[in-house]
Amino acid sequence: MTLRLYDTNTRQVRDFVPLVPGCVSIYLCGATVQAPPHIGHIRSGLNFDVMRRWLGYRGYDVTFVRNVTDIDDKVIAKSREFGIPWWQIAYANERAFNDGYAALGCLPPTAEPRATGHVPEMIEMMRGLIERGHAYASEGNVYFDVKSYPDYLELSNQQLENLLQPEGEGETGKRDARDFAMWKRAKEGEPSWETPWGRGRPGWHLECSAMAHKYLGRAFDIHGGGIDLIFPHHENEIAQSKAYGDDFAAFWVHNAWVTMSGEKMSKSLGNSVLVSDMVQRWRPIVLRYYLASPHYRSMIEYSEESLREAETAFARIEGFVERAVERCGAVDPAPEVPLAFAEAMDDDLGVPQALAVLHTAVRQGNSALTADDKDSAVARLAEVRAMLGVLGLDPLDDFWAGGSRGDDxxxxxxxxxxxxxxxxxxxxxxxxxxxxxxxxxxxxxxxxxxxxxxxxxxxxxxx
Ligand SMILES: [Zn+2]
Structure with a gap:
């Protein structure tokens, strides 16, 4: 069986074949640490955690890089508003994100590079792009010349003629209004770094191109992020990296949002959906089940009612596990998940279909307990634990059952x-x-x- 994934670039589900046999390299665009995370922010990390666990189950050695964007307009604005250094805002929120990922059982990344730690790599990339005629410095900014890269906008399937490039403040001196900023000229009182083109700070897109190159090399398997990143962020990353000479990502995988009343969840909704608040009101394992159950490409329309439904569904699974252990004793997870579960996961990480297989096994296990058929109950429990383990949801796993949640x-x-x-x-x-x-x-x-x-x-x- 081969894993098949939906690739945004080719707009189809296709066979996943890693560049290096036995190894998978993933770059996921991580948090811009301007505020603590709500559950919509954590969904991306969670969806890719499930992907990573499935690849691990399939025997791959996974390298997972998730960056931290620790400098941007909003971080600087907050630093002004509260009168504290930009890095203090960034670091406090970075910790809040890490707490959120950890609370919901996401495995830590192989590397978690911060943008501001990679200015030399960014300068190197800009120098290379200027030498090759793909970028130019102007009025202290450095821009990418979009007309120099013929495949620009392939990922988002747009035409250059119709493009409206979102423009940041202070982006003066462009040769073409559609060119995008790789580096921004320093403004009075803002953090800045020295470059051959003057002092300034990184543009968002350049950070990811430079860090992916540093940690994963010229080519890697999967680049991920939320669907809102397809344009301009990922489109601009591709232009920079490919024009620089990298092959860059072989697959582009994008997760959908958590919505409220059909809109992307945003900070303006207040604190009610902050992960730090949610984990006080809901068990973290239930939140994980809620966010991981729908297909990663389906929107989740948030409501307390849908969360309660998830809680009930998970209680059915957990209830079987508890009863089976009480009656039959501890049972290790089966070495392999049932075939139908594996087929669902291999089909573009079809978690909803995989969960249907899991719930069927739970029903069969409950029937076996009722009939006092211990052999069958033990077999179902082993299977259920194997399936839950792949999804990071096994309540008997040390992470949930042991001391990791503070109830040591x-x-x-x-x-x-x-x-x-x-x-x-x-x-x-x-x-x-x-x-x-x-x-x-x-x-x-x-x-x-x-x-x-x-x-x-x-x-x-x-x-
Ligand atoms: Zn990125």
Missing amino acids: LHGVVDSLVRLVLDQRQAARDRKDYATADAIRDQLGLAGLAIEDTPSGPRWTVNQ
Whole structure:
């Protein structure tokens, strides 16, 4: 079986064949760290985390680079507004993004380069492009000459004649209004770096071309980002990198947005959808299920109701896992996921179809438990855990079950409660029911509910 991916550039789903056998290199445009993330920002990182886990399952050695744009107009504006240095704004928000990715179970990238750490690489690229006649310096800015690159606008399928290039402030001295800025002249009181063409700061597009070249070389497998980045950002990255002599990305993969009332989720909606706020109101594993369940190319229209539906759906999966472990004991994930699940994932990361396979296995597992067919229940549990693991959603994985969420005391409390429950069992064995009931009542006062199951007593914290 071969993984097939939708490639924005060729506008079709096509076979994914890595440039280097056994290895996959991915560059994902990361955050512009001007504000803390809402769930719409994290969706991209999450979709690509699922892609990366699937490629890992398929046996590939994945190099995953996700950059940080730590300087831009909005970062500078906030620095002025709050009277603190630009890097303090950028770094605080970078940490908030990393907390958000980590809370939702995204694996850390192989490298996470910051734009401002790569000015020498950007100067090198501009120098090369000027020498080859693709760029020019003018009035302290450096522009890319779009007419010098014939394949410009292939990704977004536009015509140069009709192009309206979004223009940044202070972009003077262009030869053609459609040329775009690679480097911006320094303004009074703004952070700036020295270049052969004067002091200034990087343009957004140049950062990614320079960092992809540095970390992934002249050619790499997959370039990703949200659909809003196709133009101008990715189109301009391609022009710079290819004109510089790089082959650049073999595949272009774009994820859809989280929308509210049909509009792209934005900061103006306030704090209600900030990841830091959402993880207080919803379990992070449920948020991950909610954001990862739809196909990555489908919009998610956000609502509390749809989140509750996701919570219910995930509870069905989790309930089976818990009951099966109680009845049959711990079971490792199966070494392989079911064929139908793999086929769905290989078909452009078809998570909705893959989840249908998973839910079927959960139903079959529940039926097996009801029929007291332990062999079948164990087999379904192993499969379900394997499928959940690929999606980063296995509740028994150390990440969710262990100390990574700050509840490292769970293991200690569990040992203590088991000790008390053993005392209760000993009292029952000697038919001292008064003591047994008293122990149960004491645990109840401590906020613990005890349920007797065929595999022994089970405790939960009363909500
Ligand atoms: Zn980028």
